[in-house]
Amino acid sequence: MSKEKFTLLKSKAVPLPNENIDTDQIIPARFLKSTTREGFGDNLFRDWRYDSNNNPVHDFALNNPAYSGKILVAGKNFGCGSSREHAAWALYDYGFRVVVSSFFADIFKNNALNNAVLPVVVSDSFLKRLLDTIQSNPETQVTVDLENQNISFDSHSENFDINAYKKICLTNGYDDIDYLLSLDKEIREFDLAH
Amino acid sequence: MSNKKPKTIFEKIWDKHVVKHADGYPDAVFIDRHFIHEVTSPQAFDGLRKRGIKVFNTQRTTATADHNVPTKDQHLPIKEALSRHQVETLRNNCSEFGVELYDLGHPFQGIVHIIGPELGLTLPGMTIVCGDSHTSTHGAFGNIAFGIGTSEVEQVLATQCILQYKPKTMKIEITGKVGKGVVSKDIILYIISKISASGATGFFVEYAGEAIKSLSMEARMTICNMSIEMGARGGLIAPDEITFNYIKGRKFAPQGDAFDKAVIEWKALATDEGATYDQILSFNGADITPMITYGTNPGMGMKVTDRIPTAEELKEISEQTSFKKSLEYMGLEQGSLLLGKSIDYVFIGSCTNARIEDLRAVASMVKGKQKAANVEVWVVPGSKQVQEQAKKEGLDKIFEAAGFELRDPGCSACLGMNEDKIPAGKYCISTSNRNFEGRQGPKSRTFLASPLSAAAAAITGKVTDVRELI
Numbered sequence: 336m337s338k339e340k341f342t343l344l345k346s347k348a349v350p351l352p353n354e355n356i357d358t359d360q361i362i363p364a365r366f367l368k369s370t371t372r373e374g375f376g377d378n379l380f381r382d383w384r385y386d387s388n389n390n391p392v393h394d395f396a397l398n399n400p401a402y403s404g405k406i407l408v409a410g411k412n413f414g415c416g417s418s419r420e421h422a423a424w425a426l427y428d429y430g431f432r433v434v435v436s437s438f439f440a441d442i443f444k445n446n447a448l449n450n451a452v453l454p455v456v457v458s459d460s461f462l463k464r465l466l467d468t469i470q471s472n473p474e475t476q477v478t479v480d481l482e483n484q485n486i487s488f489d490s491h492s493e494n495f496d497i498n499a500y501k502k503i504c505l506t507n508g509y510d511d512i513d514y515l516l517s518l519d520k521e522i523r524e525f526d527l528a529h
Numbered sequence: 530m531s532n533k534k535p536k537t538i539f540e541k542i543w544d545k546h547v548v549k550h551a552d553g554y555p556d557a558v559f560i561d562r563h564f565i566h567e568v569t570s571p572q573a574f575d576g577l578r579k580r581g582i583k584v585f586n587t588q589r590t591t592a593t594a595d596h597n598v599p600t601k602d603q604h605l606p607i608k609e610a611l612s613r614h615q616v617e618t619l620r621n622n623c624s625e626f627g628v629e630l631y632d633l634g635h636p637f638q639g640i641v642h643i644i645g646p647e648l649g650l651t652l653p654g655m656t657i658v659c660g661d662s663h664t665s666t667h668g669a670f671g672n673i674a675f676g677i678g679t680s681e682v683e684q685v686l687a688t689q690c691i692l693q694y695k696p697k698t699m700k701i702e703i704t705g706k707v708g709k710g711v712v713s714k715d716i717i718l719y720i721i722s723k724i725s726a727s728g729a730t731g732f733f734v735e736y737a738g739e740a741i742k743s744l745s746m747e748a749r750m751t752i753c754n755m756s757i758e759m760g761a762r763g764g765l766i767a768p769d770e771i772t773f774n775y776i777k778g779r780k781f782a783p784q785g786d787a788f789d790k791a792v793i794e795w796k797a798l799a800t801d802e803g804a805t806y807d808q809i810l811s812f813n814g815a816d817i818t819p820m821i822t823y824g825t826n827p828g829m830g831m832k833v834t835d836r837i838p839t840a841e842e843l844k845e846i847s848e849q850t851s852f853k854k855s856l857e858y859m860g861l862e863q864g865s866l867l868l869g870k871s872i873d874y875v876f877i878g879s880c881t882n883a884r885i886e887d888l889r890a891v892a893s894m895v896k897g898k899q900k901a902a903n904v905e906v907w908v909v910p911g912s913k914q915v916q917e918q919a920k921k922e923g924l925d926k927i928f929e930a931a932g933f934e935l936r937d938p939g940c941s942a943c944l945g946m947n948e949d950k951i952p953a954g955k956y957c958i959s960t961s962n963r964n965f966e967g968r969q970g971p972k973s974r975t976f977l978a979s980p981l982s983a984a985a986a987a988i989t990g991k992v993t994d995v996r997e998l999i
């Protein structure tokens with residue numbers, strides 16, 4: 336089924352320097368009761384965004400009017416913990432198309448790639464420089480070029496890795512089921528033999 | 530003489546399940562057993578409907594309701610509308626697509642990772658997935674089991690396959706014997722505290738060594754369960770007589786001759802001599818003592834008698850900010866002792882520690898004793914079968930006399946999703962697997978520990994070294 340295609344994105348970015356941001360923070364469990372994929376963006380980072388009286392927490396990056404854009408820049412080991420794909424849906428629904436970090440948890444990375452959110456892995460030093468730059472100048476434009484696997488801002492740039500197969504999927508808007516359905520005959524034979 | 534390359538158990542199972550390997554593409558891996566539950570499946574069934582396809586093989590798919598269910602009065606309709614809707618959606622999807630569902634009230638209902646092994650659906654040599662990260666639990670039987678996201682649930686429902694790159698392999702060996710009061714939960718909390726919450730990311734772990742091999746199946750499941758808490762894709766333990774004895778006679782396991790034949794195949798699964806791993810770690814069982822976590826990820830653990838580290842003592846300076854934030858959330862001081870700290874709740878439950886053996890251990894500890902007045906204690910069995918067995922053995926009477934509440938099966942306070950939540954600011958000693966901020970309810974504070982340590986804390990009302998009570 337076709338998904339949104341991704342080739343190049345130029346945008347401002349939102350900094351979230353915390354490390355080990357787990358999927359329970361990205362979307363707390365009590366918001367997982369929906370049976371559709373939409374509407375999770377409102378509760379993205381719910382418990383960091385709002386206090387217990389549902390008032391916005393002013394110093395949280397998503398509530399800071401200076402920050403906006405489709406790119407989230409986060410500390411090391413982003414997306415650890417629960418496998419809930421709702422985390423990727425919430426990021427997408429909120430409007431993020433890229434998450435930049437120096438390290439991603441495995442399941443999150445897959446979930447993001449399956450939902451048109453590109454995880455970009457950069458070096459620790461690049462991440463630090465990027466976070467510092469956005470924090471001192473929120474107007475900074477960050478460019479993520481999937482075709483050339485490059486991320487850049489100001490005069491800095493770095494190449495990133497992406498799996499060749501996932502790159503084809505993202506740039507063309509394919510998903511894994513399209514590929515697996517093409518193997519139907521082989522799979523049926525395998526099933527019978529086991 | 531054979532000159533076949535020696536393989537690890539992981540490689541043997543993986544290679545046997547690859548339907549298609551193409552360079553540059555992930556492997557299409559056949560899945561023998563797929564477990565589903567109410568939270569991560571509705572959008573996957575929707576996807577099937579949109580594409581107009583059926584479930585590939587309903588015989589390989591089993592469903593239950595566990596995450597979003599009440600653990601009191603389960604015979605009544607679920608009060609909360611959204612939760613009720615989610616469980617009803619599962620019911621409708623399973624009947625529309627012809628999937629077996631162990632619904633609320635069914636004698637086989639329970640936490641998905643507890644019922645699979647209990648029913649003999651989980652067997653050695655299999656590939657097993659579920660839209661839940663603790664699917665790694667099943668690896669205790671010597672199979673490849675891992676958690677997946679909802680898009681992947683849809684993939685498996687549609688094609689019985691999943692696209693995956695072969696992960697790297699890691700062996701973690703625990704040599705020798707562990708000391709008094711130490712159970713498998715302490716072993717895994719110890720490992721994670723040593724290698725951190727991301728130390729095994731990208732790896733599939735095989736646990737080995739004397740301290741592991743001497744464990745019961747229940748205890749092995751606790752270890753494999755928490756593999757994901759150090760970032761691993763999954764964890765497994767080679768099957769042996771303990772495994773075969775556990776499986777024998779279970780409802781859906783092979784019976785009679787078929788069982789004997791299966792055992793011969795399962796025995797061949799062991800890692801070959803000379804097989805290599807991408808990484809090998811070794812710990813000495815004698816160094817492990819009862820453990821507890823003090824922070825907001827499972828890597829932030831220590832011996833229950835230790836002091837919380839100070840920011841300056843951390844290996845990586847970059848972690849200091851997160852560390853301070855974490856202690857602030859927990860309301861704890863750097864460098865202080867946890868021992869003797871007063872607690873408010875004790876939660877004995879979850880797919881980590883809610884099997885019958887866990888309940889027996891807790892009961893033997895509290896028999897004839899009373900809980901402390903300042904704590905509320907919830908004992909939530911992992912399945913209907915565990916609940917029934919506990920009653921049969923009279924454990925319910927022991928819990929009742931101690932002032933513990935024995936509830937109906939479900940995930941309960943392991944995740945703040947259903948009705949069971951730890952209130953803001955309160956401290957809970959929990960036998961579950963995650964101490965993330967808000968995991969047990971908004972602003973709740975979790976100390977992860979073994980069922981024995983949790984039982985000890987229930988009696989004293991504070992963080993306790995269980996060795997003082999045994």
Ligand code: SF4
Nearest residue numbers: 663879880940943944
């Ligand atoms: S008990 Fe907890 S960890 Fe286990 S499946 Fe349920 S929510 Fe997940």
